Amino acid sequence: MSFLEQLKARKLLLKSSVTNITHADGSQERILLSKPGETQKMTTKTYGFIVDTKPDFVPACILEDFLYLGPQDAVMRENVDKYQLTDILSVGIETSASNIDDENDPIVQTHFVECLDLPETNLATTANRTSQIIKCVHDKKGRILVHCNAGVSRSSAVCIAYLMSDHKMNFETAFALVKSKRECIRPNDGFLKQLKQMDRNNS
Incomplete structure (x- = not known):
């Protein structure tokens, strides 16, 4: 058997492999290399955030009569009326004004800050903007x-950052407070690392 024939024979013994690709929008795609020179895109896509699969309508009150935390499901007119909300801050997920519109009541102010739920996202930049918005709402009472999306990672991270910057809490105290109000919170590992670094920078 010639050397070229040996190489061709060895190619047939190669195992298939899978490559994961993360796109700029946070979506992740799996590509299967089944045979040498042949690739096949697998249809399943996952995203850089937790996919919310069940209704979760009740927001958690983090600071009495002021700061509330929840998932996208909680953005509804009933909650605006029940908790007398004046502002909605959407982190990474824009919400439709149709969820909260009521022509007979004052208009609720909506805010949107872009943020991917990825460990490499610069949380300091996001938290600076969100903390300013939250502080302005507090100042106007x-x-x-x-x-x-799910009220687990991004929104909890910016609430913790706000407590650290404007209420001078350390990371452990701020995290424990938010966790005690909404047990399911879990900022991604990159956010946790950055929050701890913010704490060290403030001390």
Whole structure:
């Protein structure tokens, strides 16, 4: 058997492999290399955030009569009325004004800050903007609901950052407070690392 024939024979013994690709929008795609020179895109896609699969309508009150935290499901007119919300802060997920519109009541102010739920996202830049918005609502004696998709990672991270910057809490105290109000919170590992670094920078 010639050397070229040996190489061709060895190619047939190669095992298939899978490559994961993360796109700029946070979506992740798997590509299967089944045979040498042949690739096949697998249809399943995952995203850089937790996919919310069940209704979760009740926001958690983090600071009494002022700061509320929840998922996208909590952005509804019933909650605006019940908690007398003046502002909605959407972190990474824009919400439709149709969820909260009521022509007979004052208009609720909506805010949107871009943020991917990825460990490499610069949380300091996001938290600086969200903390300014939350502080302005506090100064005008309003009430704000902060939400992302599931109310687990992004929105909880910016609430913790706000407590650290404006209420001078350390990371452990701020995290424990938010966790005690909404047990399911879990900022991604990159956000946790950055929050701890913010704490060290403030001390």
